[in-house]
Amino acid sequence: MTEITNYITNDFRAIDSQETIANVQDFFADLNFSHFPVLESGIFIGSIASDDVETFDTDKKAIDYKYTLERFFARKSMIWLDVLEIFAKNHTNTIPVLDENNSYVGYYEMEDIMKFFQETPFLKEQGGIIIVQKGLMDYSMGQVTQIVESNNGKILGCFVSEADLENVQITVKIGVGPMNEIIQTFRRYNYEIISEHQEDAYINSLKERSDYLDKYLNI
Numbered sequence: 001m002t003e004i005t006n007y008i009t010n011d012f013r014a015i016d017s018q019e020t021i022a023n024v025q026d027f028f029a030d031l032n033f034s035h036f037p038v039l040e041s042g043i044f045i046g047s048i049a050s051d052d053v054e055t056f057d058t059d060k061k062a063i064d065y066k067y068t069l070e071r072f073f074a075r076k077s078m079i080w081l082d083v084l085e086i087f088a089k090n091h092t093n094t095i096p097v098l099d100e101n102n103s104y105v106g107y108y109e110m111e112d113i114m115k116f117f118q119e120t121p122f123l124k125e126q127g128g129i130i131i132v133q134k135g136l137m138d139y140s141m142g143q144v145t146q147i148v149e150s151n152n153g154k155i156l157g158c159f160v161s162e163a164d165l166e167n168v169q170i171t172v173k174i175g176v177g178p179m180n181e182i183i184q185t186f187r188r189y190n191y192e193i194i195s196e197h198q199e200d201a202y203i204n205s206l207k208e209r210s211d212y213l214d215k216y217l218n219i
Contacts, residue, residue: 004078004079004080004083004113004116005076007108007109007112007113007115007116008076008097008105008106008107008108009106009107009108009109009112010106010107012027012031012036014036014037014038014039014044014096014104014107015027015036015037015038015039015048015062016038016039016040016062017038017039017040017041017045017061017062017063017066018061018062018063019061019062020058020059020060020061020062021053021056021057021058021059021060021061021062021064021065022058022059024048024053024056024062025053025054025056025058028050028053032093033050033093033094034049034050034051034091034092034093034094035047035048035049035050035070035090035092035093035094036048036050036094036107037073037094037096037104037107038062038069039104040063042104043102043104044073044096044098044102044104045066045069046066046069046070046071047069047070047071047072047073047092047094047096048062048065048068048069048070049068049070052065052068070090070092072086072089072090072092072095072096073086073095073096073097073098074086074095074096074097074098074108075097075098075099075100076097076098076099076100076105077100080113080116080117080120081159083095083108083113084113084117087108087110087113092110093109093110093111094107094108094109094110095107095108120157121156121157121175122156122157122173125156125173125175126175127156127173127174127175127176128173128174128177128179129171129172129173129174129195130171130172130174130179130182130183130186130193130195131161131169131170131171131172131193131194131195132144132169132170132172132186132191132192132193132194133167133168133169133170133191133192133193133194134167134168134170134190134191134192135166135167135168136163136164136165136166136167136168138190139168139170139191141158141170143189144158144170144172144191145158147182147185147186147189147191148172148174148177148182150185151177151178151181151182151185152176152177152178153174153175153176153177153178153182154174154175154176154177155172155173155174155175156173156174156175157171157172157173158170158171158172158173159171169194
């Protein structure tokens with residue numbers, strides 16, 4: 001699989017801190033970037049937001065608005081999941097990339113990282129997806145893995161897809177394995193099954209028919 005660092009790009013040079021706001025506005029007008037990195041004497045000092053730039057004085061320079069710059073960035077050594085998290089947390093479609101010496105090396109674009117994500121086995125390989133829910137203090141990723149593997153299932157990916165103060169939802173993609181047995185094992189360990197499955201649909205259909213028959217016989 002392609003390394004995520006292959007997606008670091010320098011298609012557009014970083015904005016110099018001495019650039020006029022008028023030029024920065026023109027830059028954003030031509031491109032669909034929410035943010036873009038700013039360098040001062042070659043050193044990354046933050047990303048400027050396109051929404052903010054629209055309100056700035058065109059005669060001033062980028063450095064005059066240094067206090068508005070957002071300091072998020074990715075390390076060159078980061079794995080793709082951490083990079084995706086930075087995109088999500090900062091509501092951005094570009095992320096500056098720094099090496100271990102804090103030197104600016106380029107930027108990631110959200111579109112490229114999503115292409116990378118689509119090439120991962122989690123999305124690319126065929127398999128079934130189970131979404132389970134359990135209390136925030138009660139769930140265990142180790143237990144989730146054990147439940148699948150104890151039923152001869154093979155996990156292609158597993159992550160917390162939703163969480164609040166009480167519960168977490170875990171999305172599990174399984175390459176091979178007896179889905180019904182895995183689902184029933186999750187239930188035995190008090191995991192609620194959020195996703196719908198053919199086996200469950202069949203059971204629900206039987207239950208509905210049984211309920212209908214009970215009502216019919218009791219008329």
